[in-house]
Every structure is written in C-alpha cells, then in structure tokens.
Amino acid sequence: MSNMNQTKEADRGGAQLRPAATAKSTTKAVALAVAIASFAFGLDTHAAPPGPREKAKRMFDRLTGTPPSSAELDTLTAKFGSDGPVNTALYIMNNSSSFYSVTLKNFATPWTNRDQTVFAPLNDYTATVIGVVRDDEDFRDILSADVLYVGEGVSPAYSTTSNAHYDTLESTNADLRVVLKKQTQSSLNGLPPAATAGVITSRAAAEAFFIDGTNRAMFRFTLLNHLCRDMEQVHDTTRPPDRIRQDVTRSPGGDSSVFLNNCIGCHSGMDPLAQAFAYYDFDETQGRLVYTPGVVQPKYLINSDNFKPGYVTPDDHWDNRWRLPGHNTPIGWSPDLPGTGSGAKSLGQELAGSDAFAECQVQKVFRTVCFRSPSDAADIAKVKTIKDTFRNGGYKLKTVFAETAAFCAGE
Amino acid sequence: MKRKFRSNVLHLAALLVASVFAFTGCGGGADTTENPVTTGPTAGPTYSGPAPATADIQSFRVAFWENVRGTNRCGNCHNAGGQMPNFARSDDVNAAYQQASTVVDRNSPSQSTLVLKVAGGHNCWLADASACASILTRWITDWVGASGTGGKQIELVAPTAKDPGSSKRFPADPPAEYAPIHDMLTLYCSKCHTSDSATAQSPYFAATDIKESYLAAIPKMNLDDPASSRFVIRLGRESHNCWSNCAANASALQAAIQAMADNIQPAQVSADLITSKALTLLDGTVASGGNRYDSNAIALYEFKSGQGSIAYDTSGVDPAADLFLSGNRVTDYDWVGGWGIMFKTPTAKAQASTASSKKFQQLIGATGEFSIEAWVVPGNVTQEESRIVSYSGSTTARNFTLGQTLYNYDAFIRSTATDSNGSPALSTDDDDKRLQASLQHVVVTFDPVNGRRIYVNGEFTGDVDKSGGGTLGEWDNSFAFVLGNEVSNNRPWAGVVRFVAIHNRALTQAQIQQNFQAGVGEKFFMLFGIEHIIGVPKSYVMFELSQYDSSGYLFANPKFISLDPTAKPGNIPLEGIRIGVNGAEPPVGQAYRLLKTTLSDSLYSAATGQTLSTVGTIIALENGPESDEFFLCFDKLGTRSNVCSNYADTQKVDPAPVDRPSDIGVRTFDALNATMSSITGVSPNTQKVKDTFANIRQSLPATPDIQAFLSSHQTSVAQLALQYCASLVDDPTARAAFFPGVNFSTVDLAGDSSAITTPLVEKTVGAGTQLTTQPAAAAVKFELDSLVGELCTSGGCTGARVFDVTKAACGAALGSATVTVE
Numbered sequence A: 001m002s003n004m005n006q007t008k009e010a011d012r013g014g015a016q017l018r019p020a021a022t023a024k025s026t027t028k029a030v031a032l033a034v035a036i037a038s039f040a041f042g043l044d045t046h047a048a049p050p051g052p053r054e055k056a057k058r059m060f061d062r063l064t065g066t067p068p069s070s071a072e073l074d075t076l077t078a079k080f081g082s083d084g085p086v087n088t089a090l091y092i093m094n095n096s097s098s099f100y101s102v103t104l105k106n107f108a109t110p111w112t113n114r115d116q117t118v119f120a121p122l123n124d125y126t127a128t129v130i131g132v133v134r135d136d137e138d139f140r141d142i143l144s145a146d147v148l149y150v151g152e153g154v155s156p157a158y159s160t161t162s163n164a165h166y167d168t169l170e171s172t173n174a175d176l177r178v179v180l181k182k183q184t185q186s187s188l189n190g191l192p193p194a195a196t197a198g199v200i201t202s203r204a205a206a207e208a209f210f211i212d213g214t215n216r217a218m219f220r221f222t223l224l225n226h227l228c229r230d231m232e233q234v235h236d237t238t239r240p241p242d243r244i245r246q247d248v249t250r251s252p253g254g255d256s257s258v259f260l261n262n263c264i265g266c267h268s269g270m271d272p273l274a275q276a277f278a279y280y281d282f283d284e285t286q287g288r289l290v291y292t293p294g295v296v297q298p299k300y301l302i303n304s305d306n307f308k309p310g311y312v313t314p315d316d317h318w319d320n321r322w323r324l325p326g327h328n329t330p331i332g333w334s335p336d337l338p339g340t341g342s343g344a345k346s347l348g349q350e351l352a353g354s355d356a357f358a359e360c361q362v363q364k365v366f367r368t369v370c371f372r373s374p375s376d377a378a379d380i381a382k383v384k385t386i387k388d389t390f391r392n393g394g395y396k397l398k399t400v401f402a403e404t405a406a407f408c409a410g411e
Numbered sequence B: 001m002k003r004k005f006r007s008n009v010l011h012l013a014a015l016l017v018a019s020v021f022a023f024t025g026c027g028g029g030a031d032t033t034e035n036p037v038t039t040g041p042t043a044g045p046t047y048s049g050p051a052p053a054t055a056d057i058q059s060f061r062v063a064f065w066e067n068v069r070g071t072n073r074c075g076n077c078h079n080a081g082g083q084m085p086n087f088a089r090s091d092d093v094n095a096a097y098q099q100a101s102t103v104v105d106r107n108s109p110s111q112s113t114l115v116l117k118v119a120g121g122h123n124c125w126l127a128d129a130s131a132c133a134s135i136l137t138r139w140i141t142d143w144v145g146a147s148g149t150g151g152k153q154i155e156l157v158a159p160t161a162k163d164p165g166s167s168k169r170f171p172a173d174p175p176a177e178y179a180p181i182h183d184m185l186t187l188y189c190s191k192c193h194t195s196d197s198a199t200a201q202s203p204y205f206a207a208t209d210i211k212e213s214y215l216a217a218i219p220k221m222n223l224d225d226p227a228s229s230r231f232v233i234r235l236g237r238e239s240h241n242c243w244s245n246c247a248a249n250a251s252a253l254q255a256a257i258q259a260m261a262d263n264i265q266p267a268q269v270s271a272d273l274i275t276s277k278a279l280t281l282l283d284g285t286v287a288s289g290g291n292r293y294d295s296n297a298i299a300l301y302e303f304k305s306g307q308g309s310i311a312y313d314t315s316g317v318d319p320a321a322d323l324f325l326s327g328n329r330v331t332d333y334d335w336v337g338g339w340g341i342m343f344k345t346p347t348a349k350a351q352a353s354t355a356s357s358k359k360f361q362q363l364i365g366a367t368g369e370f371s372i373e374a375w376v377v378p379g380n381v382t383q384e385e386s387r388i389v390s391y392s393g394s395t396t397a398r399n400f401t402l403g404q405t406l407y408n409y410d411a412f413i414r415s416t417a418t419d420s421n422g423s424p425a426l427s428t429d430d431d432d433k434r435l436q437a438s439l440q441h442v443v444v445t446f447d448p449v450n451g452r453r454i455y456v457n458g459e460f461t462g463d464v465d466k467s468g469g470g471t472l473g474e475w476d477n478s479f480a481f482v483l484g485n486e487v488s489n490n491r492p493w494a495g496v497v498r499f500v501a502i503h504n505r506a507l508t509q510a511q512i513q514q515n516f517q518a519g520v521g522e523k524f525f526m527l528f529g530i531e532h533i534i535g536v537p538k539s540y541v542m543f544e545l546s547q548y549d550s551s552g553y554l555f556a557n558p559k560f561i562s563l564d565p566t567a568k569p570g571n572i573p574l575e576g577i578r579i580g581v582n583g584a585e586p587p588v589g590q591a592y593r594l595l596k597t598t599l600s601d602s603l604y605s606a607a608t609g610q611t612l613s614t615v616g617t618i619i620a621l622e623n624g625p626e627s628d629e630f631f632l633c634f635d636k637l638g639t640r641s642n643v644c645s646n647y648a649d650t651q652k653v654d655p656a657p658v659d660r661p662s663d664i665g666v667r668t669f670d671a672l673n674a675t676m677s678s679i680t681g682v683s684p685n686t687q688k689v690k691d692t693f694a695n696i697r698q699s700l701p702a703t704p705d706i707q708a709f710l711s712s713h714q715t716s717v718a719q720l721a722l723q724y725c726a727s728l729v730d731d732p733t734a735r736a737a738f739f740p741g742v743n744f745s746t747v748d749l750a751g752d753s754s755a756i757t758t759p760l761v762e763k764t765v766g767a768g769t770q771l772t773t774q775p776a777a778a779a780v781k782f783e784l785d786s787l788v789g790e791l792c793t794s795g796g797c798t799g800a801r802v803f804d805v806t807k808a809a810c811g812a813a814l815g816s817a818t819v820t821v822e
Helices: A003-011 A017-039 A052-064 A071-083 A084-093 A098-113 A124-134 A139-143 A164-171 A187-188 A205-212 A214-226 A256-278 A343-351 A357-369 A377-392 A397-408 B053-070 B093-101 B113-119 B129-144 B180-187 B210-220 B229-237 B246-262 B352-367 B509-518 B671-679 B689-701 B711-730 B731-737 B756-763 B777-795 B800-814
Strands: A148-151 A178-183 A282-283 A290-291 A318-319 A338-341 B002-006 B153-157 B297-301 B323-328 B334-335 B342-345 B350-351 B370-378 B386-394 B397-405 B408-413 B440-447 B451-456 B480-483 B497-504 B523-529 B538-545 B552-562 B571-581 B594-600 B617-620 B629-637
Touching: A003 A178, A052 A071, A052 A084, A052 A397, A052 B497, A071 A084, A084 A148, A084 A397, A098 A124, A098 A205, A098 A214, A098 A357, A098 B671, A124 A139, A124 A148, A124 A164, A124 A178, A124 A205, A124 A397, A139 A214, A139 A357, A139 B229, A148 A187, A178 A187, A178 B323, A205 A282, A205 A290, A214 A256, A214 A343, A214 A357, A256 A318, A256 A343, A256 B229, A256 B552, A256 B617, A282 B350, A282 B509, A318 B397, A357 A377, A357 A397, A377 A397, B053 B129, B093 B480, B113 B129, B180 B210, B180 B246, B210 B229, B229 B246, B297 B352, B323 B480, B342 B350, B352 B480, B370 B386, B370 B397, B386 B497, B397 B440, B408 B440, B440 B509, B480 B497, B523 B629, B552 B571, B571 B617, B671 B689, B671 B711, B671 B756, B671 B800, B689 B711, B711 B731, B711 B800, B756 B777, B756 B800, B777 B800
Parallel strands: none
Antiparallel strands: A148 A178, A282 A290, A318 A338, B002 B153, B297 B497, B323 B350, B334 B342, B342 B497, B350 B480, B370 B440, B370 B497, B386 B397, B386 B480, B397 B408, B440 B451, B523 B538, B538 B552, B552 B617, B571 B594, B571 B629
16 A cells, blocks of 8 residues: 555544554554564563562463553562562452453353363353352362352343353453352252252353263363363273163274273273262253252163163262272372262262362462463472462462462562 | 073073984085085975874974985985984985984074084085074974074073183283383383373373383283283284384284293182182083074074185075175174174175075065164264165165164165165164164064164164055066175175074064064073082072173173072172183273172072172173183172282372473453453443454454464454554543543644653553563654654644554554563
8 A cells, every 4th residue: 555545544534543544553563563572472481570570560460361550560569578479469369350350260161161162151150160269268169069159230130041141241341359249059040959069060061061961071071170180081991890881882883892991991980970960961942950859861871772781870879989999099089088979069079079179270270370381390399389288278279379370470 | 410590581592402312424425515505405305205294293394304305405314214313304204303303402493413413513515514503593493483482491501610720910010021011112102191291191001100101001911912912902903103113013012012921920810819610601501592583584694604705694595695705804804703794894795696685586575575684883973875784786776775874774675665776765863863883783674554664772763764665576686685885885884793684574573672682692601600619509600691792701690599499598798709811800891899799598589599780791802712711709708708809009190390381471362351451441341342352352362372372363462452542542531541641632743752652651561660571661662653653654643643643553552462471
C-alpha cells in the first residue's frame, strides 16, 4: 500500500479505527512485538529473577496471570522484604481476583472434560475446586465431600440439568474470589449425602465421564487428573483378574496373549475400583446425573457374551487390588483406610488419601506456576518438601501455590 | 473309581470306555489316502438282504450303514466274511447293526470305539484322521438321534495321581547373565519403559536399577522356551520399536535370554507348598460334543485338523465341500489352537471347489430355506465390506454372504426379493454394535416368510428384513463356497473362524440357543486331587478347562467334588488357589488368588459338588496342550497354611534429575484478557472487547510453553490488543485516566509522541526502577516513538488521526512480548 493510499484512508478516519489503518497498524504491532519477543527470548531463561522486585513481579505474574501495576509492585517488593516470599505469595492470592478467575480456573478446567481442553466452559467441577482452594478447605474433599460451589445471587440459579448458571458467571466475568458460595451438594442435586463424592458427582464430571460407556472413564480421568497417572503407568498384569467384567474380551481378535499382556494389566485393578460407580449414570435426555441406589446400571452388564465367565457386577462394592504388594504400592495408599468400600465417596477418600494424590497436586501446581515440570535435584527435593507440608498441614492447596511460587521466583 | 456326576450346566456326555475291543486294521492296507475324497461312497452291492427289523435298524441303515459300507470306506474290509467286527457288511443290515452296536457309544458318539480308532489314524479315507472321526461321529449321531436337549450324565474318571513336575524358575535376584539383557533394555527401551520417562510406559523393565528392571522383565521372558519370550515376540513378530532390524534384534535378545536360561537349573516344586496332584489336559475327562442341533447340516467345518492346507467338511453329507486354504501358513493364515483358522492377510481365504459347492444350491434349493451358522472372532471392528462366509461368484454376484462392516454383521442373500448380489443387505443396527472383536456365535437364517434374520450369541438382533422373504430358485450353481474373503480375493476379512455350519433349514430360536449353549471347541473336566491334603476320600478341586486359543487356556467353574458319594467335607477352610503350570506359578491370570471360602457340608452336594467361584480365567499356554502340566497351589487348605508366592513390593524411585528447561512462558488466553484489561483499565465486559475475545479465544495461546507459541497466536494477540486499545482511546474517561493531561483534540504527535508513548511504556514495561526481567523502557519507547513517527509522516498527527495513531501505538505495546511474556 502506498503512502498516498494510506493518507487517503487516514483522512477518512474518525473515532473508529478504520479497517485499512487497522491492518497497517496491526502489521506494525506484530513487527514490533516480534522484535521485542526476540529480545525476550534472548534472556537467560534459566536464571532466577535477581532482585526482590523482579521476584515479586514473577510471583504476581505466575499466580494471577496478570502483571502488577507499578504501585502494586512497590507494595509487593516491600512485603517481600518484610514478610518473606511465601507470605507475599499468600497476600497476592488473597487479594487478586485473577488468581481465581484466571489461574485456578484454567488449572482445573482441563480435568472436567475428556478432551482435557482448557477452553471448556466454567462449570460446577471447576467452581468447586476454586472454592475449596479459596476457603483453604482440605483439598482431599474434592473427591469425597458433600460440597459444591455456586455463584451467590447469580441468575439463573444452579440447575441439575444445565450449566447455564456457570455459563453466566463466566460470560459476565464474575469475580470468582467473591461470588462463589459453598453449598452442600446433596441440597443442590438431590443425591443422598452418602452418595456425594465431591467433583466426581458434579454435573460436569457426570456429563463428561458417566455419559455412555461403562463408567470406567470416570475412574481413568480421576486417576489421571488427581493421581497424575494414566492407565499405562498403573499397568500391572499380576493382579487377580477375577473382577474383570464380562464385556472385556479375553481373546481380542482371537489372541488371548493380547489380553494377558495388555488388557489384564489395567482391567484387573481398574474394574474392582470402578465398581464404586455402579449406581451412577448421566441421562443425556434430561442432561443430568442419575443415581440408582441398589440397582446396578445396565452399562455395567453390557456385552456379557464377550466372556461369559467374567465378573457380573452385583453392587457398588469396590476393592483396591493395587494395595497388594506389586507395581502400584509406590502410590502410597493410606494405612488408615481399609482399601475397600461401597460407592463413590469412599473410593474418593481412598484415592485422595494416597501419597500420589498429594504429590500430583504439587506437581500440577509446580507446572502451573513454574512453567516447567520439576527437573533438577533441587526441584525434586522441593516438590517433596512442599508435598510433606501439604500433607501435614491439612491439605491447603493455597499453601502449595505460595511455596511453589516462592521457589520458582528464586526464594 | 467312577462315579456319576449330574450337572445341569453341562449337558455333555463323556464316557471314557475302557474297551477291550481290538479294532484290527486291514492287513497290508494303505494308511491313508493322499487326497480328500469329495464324492460319495462307492456303492456297495445293491442290498437284497432282510429288511431292517426295527425302526432303529432302519435309522442305522439310512444314517450310518449306507455311508460306511462302500468299498472305498469301511466296507472294503469290515464286510461279510472280512475283518471283524463286520458292521459294514452288505449282506444283512440286521447283522451289521448287531456288530456296530459293539463299537458305538450311543450316549456319546464322539467317544465311540469306532470313532476313537479312526481318530487314532486307522484307515481314514481322508488325509486327516480327525475329519473322518468327525464324520463318523455325525453319522452315528444322526443314527442314534442324540440331538435332543435333555441333560446328560458326566462320568468323571479319577485320574492317575502324580506330583507336579519341575521347570526353570527365575531366581529372586537378577543372575549375572541378566546383565547383557539389562544392557540392551536400558539402551533401546528406556525412552518409554522407565518410570521417569516423559512418555512412561509400564512395565519399567528398562529401569537403570537392575533389580527393578529384572522384576519388571520376568513376565516377559520364558526360561523354558526363550523364543516364546514376550520380548522376542514383541520385536520379531510384532515389530515393536526395533532399534535396527527386527529379526536381528529379536535374535539378539533371544540369545541373551537363552544364555541366562542355560545357567538356571530346573527347580522342583517346593515340598513346603500345599499343592494338588498334577494333570495334563489329556488326563481330564472329555466334555466336548455338546448337544448341538445339526440334523439339517449340509456342510460343517470344525477345523480340528490343526495342520495342512485343507479344512474338511465333516457334515458327512456328500459331496464334502472341503475348503482349500490360500496363501502361506503363518504369514497369511494359521491354524488356531482349540480349533479354528485365523485369516491374517488379504491373500488368505478358504474356498471349496465349484463342483462340491453345488450341493449348497441343490440341497438348499430343495427346501427353500437355510441357515449360516458360525463361531467367529473378528480381528477388529474397523474392517468394512469384508466377507466371512460367502457362496458367490464375484463382488457383484452371490447366492449368500455373511460379512462384516465395522460393528455390524451383514447378510446378503439372493432371492426373488433381492437382486443377483443379494442386495439390499440386511445389517445389524449401527447403534447396537453387535459385532465385537471377541468370540461370537452368529447365525443368519432365511425362510420364505421372514426373509433374513440375524442372531448374535443366541439372540435375535431384532433387525427386520425389509425385503421380506422370497424363493431361492435363481441361485447360480457355478459359484464357490468361501470363507475369509470374496472368491475374487478383494474383500478380505481378518479374524478367526472356529466353526461354520450350513443348514438347509432355517434354525429356530431354540435350536440357535441350543447351539450357542453347546459352545465351540473341546472342553475337559480336570480333577486336581487334594485327598492327600484334606483327607476326604477321593476329593478333588475340579475345573472346566479348554484351550481358549493359540495362546491360552480357559479355566472355569471350579468346584470341590468327591468321587466317593458318601464322602462329605465337614468344615474345611480354603484360601487362595493358584493355578500352576509346569511346576511354576504363572504370575498372570491368577483369578482365584484371593478366594476365601469353606468347604462345608451345607454347601456341598454329592451330585453337584460345591461351587468355589463363578468366574473363569485365562492362563497362558506354555508348551502346548499335549505337554503342559497343571496343578493347584493353596495358600490355606484344611489345617495347612503356606502362601504359595508373594509378589514383591516395588520401591518408589525418584525421577532422575535433568537440566531445567526454560522457565519463561507466554500468558494464555484468559490471562491475556485479564492482563490487557488491567493495563488499559477497560472492562472485559465492554461489548466489543467481549465479542472480540469470544471470537479469538481459542486462537490465543492455550499453554504457557514458549516453544508452542505460533505466529497465529501473535495475530490473535494483536487483534485483542487493538480492540482493547480502541475501546480505551474511544472512551473519554478511560482515555483521560490512561493518558493523563493529553487533549486528543489539540495534541500534535508529529515530532514528539511522548504524550502517548510514555504512559504506554510505563503501563506495559513498568514505571520506576527498571526491572531487569523486562525490556529496557527506553528501547521500547524508542520503538513506539519510531512507529508513531512513521504513521505521522504518512498522514499527519492531529485531530482524528491522533486517535488512530494512538490506537496503533497502544496495540503495538499491549500486544508485544513485554506484556505477553512472563
């Protein structure tokens, strides 16, 4: 585009940015941004920020997703010196809405859907995670408690058949630090209190993981999201296969060695655990979680001819076969729990009581705040320390965020 | 040593006859013929003897005698004046009947002396003795009418008691010879098979720690037969991540395993263990040949041969439509343990000659109805337009076909209601996903009223044939019967066929259920002696055992039983049953390991025993059904207690430290929105901002990983930045707050743009002390001033132009790395 054309277009300009001018300006903006980005990429990317001001900025950046204003940075720098990095981080979290509306929301959203996309809408699963962190509740509760967070005074109200309540919260950029209110889940979704299991029985999780299929998805994704292990990592062929359901063919494509070397490794542990969800389903027509106490969902009994001598699910009693000596003992199952039970709540307690659960939360926070996985010896040691603090300090995830932010800011 | 055992589950008769009958072969006769005979028997002399004295003798004559008295079958020797017993004599059917009765088991035709003799290789008129045995069984069954549905008695025979043998077992700690294997595993497999890998794949046999590696590798190595090690198969046969040449890699690993195995001495089963007596499959009581309904079978394939390139039609209905296998064994097709044929490549098929296939057209044409029955294991649920069973001429001409499309079975049958290709096809409903890559019993029936009906695992699928019934008079008798492909070789099906029958009647629902319940393959009752442990006379733990496929055995329905009808268990605790194979306990498939029960009088019945578990399990085949020896080990039985084997705990291993990667990143979508809002002071709820963000939200960075930042992300960042800046500049209040003291109506940016660039730099880079982690404020300001200068040069910088230029400068600053990188 010639300068003359540019001039003519600019002459027509008013208060609104004209498209042509926008295009030109955009080009410039991109060019400049790239130039500055190149400069930024040239930084020593491994070095911790050198001074308290830089460290405070990094903590604010990483915890809230936004940069502090100069005035805020002055305050934080002073606080960093007087109260120390961990308390400064806690101060940031307690006083910034973006920590909840941006960082925590994006932290939890991928757990709530099968695609693990961070772009999924705000929902009751995410809101509950945010609320539990905000209120410094025991984070293990997210897998077992009778709890759900809703927006106070937000219309439409919470519904068992729609996500509209949370859609509204998100579309209006509601301040999640303020608006979320703790409720008993049973009072909202009608489940018996004993049948509630934190986010496992949230509407969003049900829609994602109880829909169709065999309910194994709920188990797999809970394991993936909260113990940081996919089925490949817990694969152990030596578990007794007596609880593997009839729908699992023992000779895939006519070759039982495939079953003995692959399928059995996951199903022998997973099926007796996923039995905890035998009374749950998601009704697509109504768009809601369904709970049928005492009646096993038909999805547990499908394809029964695939292996007639397979296990027929009679109830929701679960057993943890991974507690037996073997490949999965390093998960660190709680010695205070029996490793067996009925229903989703006790299974949630079993999973959340493991060492792997605590470690997983710390690792996830580490990746969120430090933009990398724990790598060198110092990282690995720090993750252990933070995990121990988390376990011994009542499972307060906000503390994990604070300690991690302090560490990655170069405390 | 025998007792009767009545089962309502197993309608099978299995009488092992300790016969003293000696079936002498024809002196000097040929052993077997080279080629299968597909024509009917060479007729014996026209019968002019006495008429059958009874209805049963008449049945004997029609179903059996006429088939065997030909000179190319038994009648060549066992004729009048010939070899005794002369059940094939042609002079007197009543005398032949008397003789036949001495070598036929009416309760269990497959166990008839006559059948067992031929099965053992005695003068079969086909190349495969098992095929002759099956055909004779069929004829006897037709004669004695043993196709009813009533329960039968299983006669359990106590096996000879013997102790478990020995085999090589892995030492608890890795032997020195494991080191070379460990070296290979850590060198070539550690990218995945270690716990600290980014793509960790269990088992972690490539762990640096040799003991951890060894424990994980044990299930993948076979000391008795290194070539059967899973490691070797995975590389050699399945080409799993070979590091150079798969065959060479497999050989190298096999040699290393062999070297280790050579230094391990076979270990005896510890005397401390509580073990049952041992059995091989052949020590079990045969329970095969269940109550199938085959009265109208005109072709029947059981695939018992297990070798060669012919699958015999053992229906006994001449001419036999034997199937000739195309392709190479192993690579294209293979025989499957427990009876069956696996079709592997598009080259494979099993096809009958057009001459012998004519019987389908003739015999089905005579009735106008028929059924295709098959036990199949589809290899996958992704193949389409694949032919499982077909009687056709090409891809466009057929009499009938059973096929697969994804999760559906398809039935094409040519009739007056369909075209010459049997179309339109009747398929199972997509949503039902009836077809699974698992052993399934599938039946397609056709009758003139209902047309086609499909049954899967004994159930009518409910799919209605919209074409309706019709007649079959237009069938082409020049077509060929084929399995696993189209005759033209271009509709291959991958999977296993374990049984096929063609009936020239439409089977009823009850008959289909009966055949489904009868199952497929051979089943044995295995009596594992435990009398020596618990002291109850003739006491056993009984399993139903069958070879499930080429790789495994199915153990099912364990019961406690005593062959002494007066014996009772009393009150005996039983905990933890392990199935042992060849002197060792396989680590995989131990479904009864946690069993805990009591053998008690109240749960025990002398007739049916005491059921210990309702689940079955698969145990890996090791040396084959002829030589694998099984035994049971108990953690606790009666007064004795000793855990068979415990699996070791795995110690937690910390991930290996690595260098820290970059720890800077980019702000992600929500963070960018919040950041731009906080810097500009423009609410994210401003309609235009909201609309823009909604449009580009998923085009903004989703992850802070700076390596994943793309130019398209930057374009979206710029869009959002410009929208925020436009909203900022267009809003007098926001504008005044951001650019304090600047009057946009009067300011002239030409020459000095600090009025707008200074606030921009302060808000984006930061005011006050220069942050060392941010670009230098002066450098950024210089760039922004340059940008403004250029824009002003081209269009002047007063009045309305100021708004545009300010928006552009603001967009450049807000969308730059100083804001987006953290």
